[in-house]
Amino acid sequence: MSRPERVSGPTRERIAEAVRITGYTLNQAARSLRQRTARTILVALPDIGNTFFSTILDAIEREAALRGYGVLVVNRIAGDVSGRRLHEYFLSNRADGLLLLDGALALAPLLVLTQAPANVPLVMACEAIPDAPFHAVRTDNIYAAEVATRHLIGLGHRRIGHIQGPPGNVLTTERQTGFTNALAASGLTAQPEWILAGGFTMERGVAAAEQFMALRERPSAIFAANDEVAIGFLSGLRRHGLECPRDISVVGFDDLAVATHVWPPLTTMRQPREALGRLAAEALIDLIEGKPPSRVPKHTVLSSELIVRASTAPPPSVSTPLSAAS
Amino acid sequence: MSRPERVSGPTRERIAEAVRITGYTLNQAARSLRQRTARTILVALPDIGNTFFSTILDAIEREAALRGYGVLVVNRIAGDVSGRRLHEYFLSNRADGLLLLDGALALAPLLVLTQAPANVPLVMACEAIPDAPFHAVRTDNIYAAEVATRHLIGLGHRRIGHIQGPPGNVLTTERQTGFTNALAASGLTAQPEWILAGGFTMERGVAAAEQFMALRERPSAIFAANDEVAIGFLSGLRRHGLECPRDISVVGFDDLAVATHVWPPLTTMRQPREALGRLAAEALIDLIEGKPPSRVPKHTVLSSELIVRASTAPPPSVSTPLSAAS
DNA sequence: CAAAATCGTGCAATCGATTGCATTACATTC
DNA sequence: GAATGTAATGCAATCGATTGCACGATTTTG
Numbered sequence: 001m002s003r004p005e006r007v008s009g010p011t012r013e014r015i016a017e018a019v020r021i022t023g024y025t026l027n028q029a030a031r032s033l034r035q036r037t038a039r040t041i042l043v044a045l046p047d048i049g050n051t052f053f054s055t056i057l058d059a060i061e062r063e064a065a066l067r068g069y070g071v072l073v074v075n076r077i078a079g080d081v082s083g084r085r086l087h088e089y090f091l092s093n094r095a096d097g098l099l100l101l102d103g104a105l106a107l108a109p110l111l112v113l114t115q116a117p118a119n120v121p122l123v124m125a126c127e128a129i130p131d132a133p134f135h136a137v138r139t140d141n142i143y144a145a146e147v148a149t150r151h152l153i154g155l156g157h158r159r160i161g162h163i164q165g166p167p168g169n170v171l172t173t174e175r176q177t178g179f180t181n182a183l184a185a186s187g188l189t190a191q192p193e194w195i196l197a198g199g200f201t202m203e204r205g206v207a208a209a210e211q212f213m214a215l216r217e218r219p220s221a222i223f224a225a226n227d228e229v230a231i232g233f234l235s236g237l238r239r240h241g242l243e244c245p246r247d248i249s250v251v252g253f254d255d256l257a258v259a260t261h262v263w264p265p266l267t268t269m270r271q272p273r274e275a276l277g278r279l280a281a282e283a284l285i286d287l288i289e290g291k292p293p294s295r296v297p298k299h300t301v302l303s304s305e306l307i308v309r310a311s312t313a314p315p316p317s318v319s320t321p322l323s324a325a326s
Numbered sequence: 327m328s329r330p331e332r333v334s335g336p337t338r339e340r341i342a343e344a345v346r347i348t349g350y351t352l353n354q355a356a357r358s359l360r361q362r363t364a365r366t367i368l369v370a371l372p373d374i375g376n377t378f379f380s381t382i383l384d385a386i387e388r389e390a391a392l393r394g395y396g397v398l399v400v401n402r403i404a405g406d407v408s409g410r411r412l413h414e415y416f417l418s419n420r421a422d423g424l425l426l427l428d429g430a431l432a433l434a435p436l437l438v439l440t441q442a443p444a445n446v447p448l449v450m451a452c453e454a455i456p457d458a459p460f461h462a463v464r465t466d467n468i469y470a471a472e473v474a475t476r477h478l479i480g481l482g483h484r485r486i487g488h489i490q491g492p493p494g495n496v497l498t499t500e501r502q503t504g505f506t507n508a509l510a511a512s513g514l515t516a517q518p519e520w521i522l523a524g525g526f527t528m529e530r531g532v533a534a535a536e537q538f539m540a541l542r543e544r545p546s547a548i549f550a551a552n553d554e555v556a557i558g559f560l561s562g563l564r565r566h567g568l569e570c571p572r573d574i575s576v577v578g579f580d581d582l583a584v585a586t587h588v589w590p591p592l593t594t595m596r597q598p599r600e601a602l603g604r605l606a607a608e609a610l611i612d613l614i615e616g617k618p619p620s621r622v623p624k625h626t627v628l629s630s631e632l633i634v635r636a637s638t639a640p641p642p643s644v645s646t647p648l649s650a651a652s
Numbered sequence: 653c654a655a656a657a658t659c660g661t662g663c664a665a666t667c668g669a670t671t672g673c674a675t676t677a678c679a680t681t682c
Numbered sequence: 683g684a685a686t687g688t689a690a691t692g693c694a695a696t697c698g699a700t701t702g703c704a705c706g707a708t709t710t711t712g
Contacts, residue, residue, distance in 0.1 A: 025417035030668035032355035033697050054380035061401045075387045091351035235587035261561035263589040356698035359667050
């Protein structure tokens with residue numbers, strides 16, 4: 001069944017006919033055993049419940065199905081420090097490759113997994129562990145954060161703060177770096193207390209709002225590490241009577257579907273989630289099926305796009321923005 | 327390895343030791359082939375990208391992992407009318423059971439799947455196909471819709487409308503039935519044009535808002551089939567300058583995480599999503615591992631809870647609500 | 653103490669598709 | 683026509699864990 005080109009045309013037809021009549025279907029377990037292949041990829045996520053990831057998972061599943069692969073999911077892998085759970089899937093031959101959407105895992109167990117003798121094909125998506133020798137499909141977070149921050153500067157804001165992502169996450173570092181870069185390029189700096197502890201959840205956004213309200217001197221604009229934390233932040237501010245964008249401007253990151261529908265509609269950096277998922281799945285399956293992978297891990301870098309909505313406006317004191325058009 | 331009780335204590339220890347030294351792990355493909363079992367369940371979803379489902383998937387994955395099962399996901403199965411894709415997973419022995427979260431599938435192919443000779447264990451979750459002989463874990467949608475509608479009536483609303491779910495979905499019918507029941511019990515009826523075409527997405531909610539704005543006589547309150555459509559509806563109304571709850575009250579359904587953080591925070595029926603997912607996975611795995619299933623399919627019915635937030639208030643004209651406390 | 657029952661271990665067959673080699677049939681070349 | 687080559691088919695071995703039976707050792711029972 002796996003190499004029909006070996007038999008002649010007529011015979012192939014006879015076989016197809018027999019398959020039709022008897023309703024034969026290939027037993028995947030037997031094939032897996034013999035071929036040492038599972039036609040399945042394992043997708044490891046930090047949190048399926050998060051729309052950001054579930055949309056990407058959607059794209060992954062679609063691409064994988066097209067190429068005849070099943071998709072196994074493991075969620076909340078962060079707790080699995082030793083990578084034990086992931087290892088088991090491969091040692092037991094249940095999956096052919098790993099698509100990793102969590103940059104917070106320990107590097108060592110992953111190296112063990114990808115190097116001889118295991119040699120598990122691995123592609124990281126969205127969150128790439130820095131300097132790790134893995135293929136990755138990601139966006140340029142530093143640059144995108146610069147664009148977001150420049151947007152605020154362009155509107156005339158001078159006191160600009162940042163809500164961080166979760167501690168220890170690559171994206172947190174990158175987005176904050178872009179933020180700082182953009183400020184520096186305009187000769188601005190953020191007070192240390194304007195860097196608010198955050199995370200990637202709405203609850204953390206609410207907490208950041210409390211932290212914000214307690215500030216002596218408040219920024220007039222905030223660049224939030226993602227949409228969820230931005231939405232929570234806005235919701236928290238509202239309880240204190242602050243209004244966006246009248247009192248404060250907020251930029252998010254991701255462009256979740258809900259970002260257009262909250263009030264005010266959120267200005268944000270749109271990440272090409274569909275493409276991220278699709279390309280990552282493609283890359284992984286190519287790696288699985290292809291020749292031995294090139295020694296240098298390839299990074300595919302997609303770009304994000306600024307989507308301007310109503311959550312950003314010139315600061316209260318400035319009536320004529322310096323370069324709002326940019 | 328699969329029945330350690332067959333060997334004596336000392337021997338078992340020696341084996342454990344050998345496993346440790348050699349780093350042996352069981353080849354799942356070989357076991358699957360011999361045992362005709364995959365230790366994997368297949369979860370079929372209408373849309374992973376939707377938070378509602380992804381949260382449930384989260385719970386399913388957790389429960390499955392506890393019991394040593396992997397989770398394969400198939401998304402957007404609605405397009406697969408013949409059930410071909412689902413069939414293949416079982417014919418090829420890749421999964422031991424099916425957890426179906428989509429009530430919109432054709433019944434016939436599912437019956438073929440669950441009956442001899444295939445006999446695939448199947449549990450439906452959330453959306454149970456009516457009168458189908460399958461086990462199910464679900465909530466009482468009719469009753470919950472009644473509760474939601476009664477809440478509006480209790481606030482003093484008399485002109486109450488409904489945004490429907492997607493056509494052909496069980497939940498659409500059930501929630502509308504509960505809505506109509508509650509009105510009838512209070513001697514009220516909804517004008518036919520107050521029943522707005524909707525769906526389960528924010529986009530449909532925006533469209534429903536347009537439909538709403540075009541009405542001659544507008545309801546003072548709306549019961550929406552779910553939170554997403556409610557959020558889209560509110561967002562659409564805002565563009566026309568209508569304010570909630572001043573001009574209109576809205577009740578949603580599901581209690582998505584974002585429901586607290588939109589403006590105004592949404593009054594909604596909370597569905598126990600974590601429990602739905604967990605119990606469904608439990609039921610399915612019991613079915614897979616257990617004795618031949620009882621001939622009568624069992625429905626586990628969980629209840630939803632009214633969460634009152636700021637999107638509902640007495641109607642503009644009524645200053646003293648009749649029984650707002652209820 | 654013999655007979656019966658129980659327990660533990662060893663062994664060969666099995667699940668079903670794939671794989672590479674051996675064999676046969678047929679076409680091509682000198 | 684013989685020799686060489688190619689294409690198609692047949693066949694047995696293989697992947698690795700499980701399964702049930704057979705056998706020997708040990709304990710229980712009459």
